[in-house]
Amino acid sequence: MSIKSLTFLLFVFVVFCLYFAVQKTNLQKIVLLAAGLVCMAAMSSIAATALVILLALCIYGIALSMEKLIQKNGSAGTKTAKNQGRGLLLLGAFLDIGLLLYFKFFQNTYVLLQNYFATKHITLAELVVPIGLSYYTLALYGYLSDIYHKKYPAEKSFLLFLTYVTYFPAIIEGPINLYQKLAPQFRERHSFDGNRIVMGLQRCLWGYFKKVVIADRIGILVMGILQDDTAVGPLVFYAMVLYSFQIYTDFSGGIDVIMGISEILDIKLTENFRSPLVSSNVTEYWARWHMSLGAFMEKYIYYPIALNRKVMKISKKISNKYLSKAFSSALASFVVFVIVGIWHGTGWNYVVYGLYQAVFVAGAVLLTPLYKRMKGVLHIDDTTLKWRVFTILRTFVILVFGRILIKSANLQQAGALLQRMFADANPHALFDGTIYQFGLDYKNVFLMYACIALVIIVDILHERGVHFRELLMRQGIVFRYVIYYAAVFSIIVFGIYGPEFHSADFIYQAF
Amino acid sequence: MREEILEILSGICPDVDFETETELIDGGVIESFDVIQIVTELMEHFNIEIDADDIEPENLNSLESICEMVRRKMGA
Numbered sequence: 001m002s003i004k005s006l007t008f009l010l011f012v013f014v015v016f017c018l019y020f021a022v023q024k025t026n027l028q029k030i031v032l033l034a035a036g037l038v039c040m041a042a043m044s045s046i047a048a049t050a051l052v053i054l055l056a057l058c059i060y061g062i063a064l065s066m067e068k069l070i071q072k073n074g075s076a077g078t079k080t081a082k083n084q085g086r087g088l089l090l091l092g093a094f095l096d097i098g099l100l101l102y103f104k105f106f107q108n109t110y111v112l113l114q115n116y117f118a119t120k121h122i123t124l125a126e127l128v129v130p131i132g133l134s135y136y137t138l139a140l141y142g143y144l145s146d147i148y149h150k151k152y153p154a155e156k157s158f159l160l161f162l163t164y165v166t167y168f169p170a171i172i173e174g175p176i177n178l179y180q181k182l183a184p185q186f187r188e189r190h191s192f193d194g195n196r197i198v199m200g201l202q203r204c205l206w207g208y209f210k211k212v213v214i215a216d217r218i219g220i221l222v223m224g225i226l227q228d229d230t231a232v233g234p235l236v237f238y239a240m241v242l243y244s245f246q247i248y249t250d251f252s253g254g255i256d257v258i259m260g261i262s263e264i265l266d267i268k269l270t271e272n273f274r275s276p277l278v279s280s281n282v283t284e285y286w287a288r289w290h291m292s293l294g295a296f297m298e299k300y301i302y303y304p305i306a307l308n309r310k311v312m313k314i315s316k317k318i319s320n321k322y323l324s325k326a327f328s329s330a331l332a333s334f335v336v337f338v339i340v341g342i343w344h345g346t347g348w349n350y351v352v353y354g355l356y357q358a359v360f361v362a363g364a365v366l367l368t369p370l371y372k373r374m375k376g377v378l379h380i381d382d383t384t385l386k387w388r389v390f391t392i393l394r395t396f397v398i399l400v401f402g403r404i405l406i407k408s409a410n411l412q413q414a415g416a417l418l419q420r421m422f423a424d425a426n427p428h429a430l431f432d433g434t435i436y437q438f439g440l441d442y443k444n445v446f447l448m449y450a451c452i453a454l455v456i457i458v459d460i461l462h463e464r465g466v467h468f469r470e471l472l473m474r475q476g477i478v479f480r481y482v483i484y485y486a487a488v489f490s491i492i493v494f495g496i497y498g499p500e501f502h503s504a505d506f507i508y509q510a511f
Numbered sequence: 512m513r514e515e516i517l518e519i520l521s522g523i524c525p526d527v528d529f530e531t532e533t534e535l536i537d538g539g540v541i542e543s544f545d546v547i548q549i550v551t552e553l554m555e556h557f558n559i560e561i562d563a564d565d566i567e568p569e570n571l572n573s574l575e576s577i578c579e580m581v582r583r584k585m586g587a
Contacts, residue, residue, distance in 0.1 A: 298543050299566070303547075308563075
């Protein structure tokens with residue numbers, strides 16, 4: 001069941017009807033839980049769903065045992081109790097993150113095992129990755145760590161805990177929902193509110209538009225150029241620039257649909273994007289892109305490393321005053337980005353992708369005094385619009401080069417793609433009609449440019465505090481419905497469907 | 512103590528108005544790098560221990576909440 005399929009739309013419609021038909025908290029929770037399990041089984045498999053239920057049960061049990069241990073030993077806690085608590089935390093983390101790492105790194109071993117048994121005429125069941133594993137395994141680690149640090153009480157109801165883990169819109173491609181933000185909402189009753197539902201539908205429409213009309217259209221051209229080895233030089237750079245817009249509209253479009261569905265259900269999720277296109281450095285970009293992952297990394301990896309006593313001791317030994325202050329932050333950023341890289345996929349190309357981001361983020365921290373001095377020497381006024389535009393473009397280009405690593409299957413391919421990019425410097429191919437030979441004719445290319453321009457304008461206006469949906473809600477009913485119909489028809493007419501234009505799954509669904 | 516903390520904060524983030532700001536963390540007013548600088552300075556200046564799990568918005572969102580955290584840590 002794909003998020004763009006009619007089956008999914010019908011499924012969501014049925015969930016909405018049941019959810020608002022039962023006006024009791026407990027029953028609404030059951031509807032969501034059933035929806036989560038059905039969605040998970042349909043998008044991965046029944047066995048994979050059972051695996052997630054088992055994982056949730058383990059984490060649920062470990063958290064309760066950890067809490068009991070803390071309560072029994074009072075706030076001071078004996079050393080043995082503390083060690084036992086830490087042991088339980090490690091066990092939970094091992095199961096939780098271990099499952100994620102297994103599917104990311106060792107699933108090939110299972111395939112080998114399967115092949116081996118196949119030669120002996122024994123069939124092993126296929127292991128399907130549970131959908132959304134990368135998202136809730138991180139959230140579950142956060143939950144365990146919070147219970148260990150006594151931030152809030154452990155969840156007593158397994159039903160509610162499972163509803164939280166399998167919350168169906170978020171298993172598709174996130175965001176990473178921390179327990180304390182999402183789970184309490186399942187204890188409340190959610191009533192039917194026409195205005196809220198219209199707002200949610202608006203967001204879904206915008207999300208589908210970004211995915212089906214923009215991302216999937218760009219995808220055809222990107223694939224067309226990158227798969228044709230005769231396309232070299234600026235054409236390859238052009239494809240990678242387009243890929244940056246593809247991945248953004250694809251991911252944020254999916255998140256808009258998830259947010260829209262949640263808004264209709266009256267469930268508030270953490271926002272995942274804040275106009276990342278206007279970032280003026282790599283650090284700012286990561287604070288605006290996939291924000292739920294950034295917030296998770298900051299809380300559970302960055303701060304624990306940067307404030308680790310051993311790390312702080314090392315930093316005090318550095319004689320340079322500024323470097324001594326910046327060392328722990330730079331080291332923590334480095335580790336965070338290597339993990340972020342690996343989180344995106346297996347293979348050395350993802351590790352290098354993380355390192356590439358880390359160099360810019362940690363470099364910015366370590367070299368701040370040098371940058372300041374350079375700006376002074378070169379008389380650069382960093383408050384001007386010119387400088388801001390320059391920094392935005394510079395950041396965009398840095399990120400475009402970084403994405404070569406995740407667009408390629410491995411490091412060799414990434415190297416080859418980079419070589420292809422610099423094999424020719426003739427920009428003519430971009431203007432002489434060559435680009436129309438890669439799957440999109442000039443009308444489609446024009447539509448693609450118009451859509452990209454629309455996304456950029458919307459991002460800039462968002463950044464300036466313009467809220468389109470609220471603005472639209474203030475307009476007359478006729479105007480509003482004209483916009484709705486235009487949006488629906490443009491998704492139907494301009495959307496990329498069918499066997500020829502095979503619409504890809506959401507890129508971040510695979511993570 | 513309040514004045515000392517204000518001086519530390521303003522020394523690290525001179526552009527932030529700590530007297531009025533109440534969403535230092537939630538509003539993204541101070542970045543994680545600044546948080547580390549602030550916490551390190553507070554630890555050294557007041558000879559207290561601040562751990563990663565103390566880095567929560569409720570402890571760092573405003574000058575008042577930072578003072579409260581420092582007071583708590585000094586009493587601990």
